[in-house]
Amino acid sequence: MDQKYLAEIKARADAATPGPWYAKQIGEYVGFNTPYYGFATRMAELNDFEFACHARTDIPALVAEVERLQNENKHLKEELREWENMTPEEVGEMLSGM
Template sequence: MINQEQLNAIKERVAKATPGPWLVEESRYEGRFNAASADENYDLPACLMGIEDAEFVTHSREDVPALVAEVEYLRGMLRDTRKIVRQKVNEIKTLQNACRNHKAKQEALVTGNEQLRETLCFYGDLSKYVIIAHMNKETDLAVDLGEKARQALGGKAHE
């Protein structure tokens, strides 16, 4: 991976290079080619090279700046993506905490409901009122005989 220092050095070399586009011209030497600037204001020394090298050199003037721009673009995208991922991770952690809190509250409600159900079952049990009936006392319990508790349980006193 190219670090920023290397990238800056490439950009500096690109800035100092003869402006493109460049051309490949056939040399007076058989099988050799010269690279030259298409701009008549710049004199490039004739370089003797093979066709593959000449093609590489002539394309490098456009390719290198394009690659540098692409690297910088992708780094920006990566930086933005990392920022978004960090935000989403924080959102997920917040949601996980909310779910844990909700689950704890739900478990507390279930426990509370179980306790209330046990209490209603106790008060809905008609056999508990036999003693009150023998005592011949008129209390709310004696009059109700657990009816409200049985209604709260859906008409059932025991399960």
């Protein structure tokens, strides 16, 4: 995930009404309740709708990034454990080979 996309997601989240939000249906209309606006359907909550509409792509992208970082973290921890178990001589050999 590049920094531009992450900044766009953050800007949408910052512009939206603070949560929690709740889905709500009134007759044939579907919307969401927020603690500040009630049933959000007015133009004043356009930022909330922008945030909600982008969630379908933003959330999977964020989940993928979290999974990538968790995997990287796991591998780095494994590598660190290998280094911790090395003797000073082995560390010297590893560093000289880099």
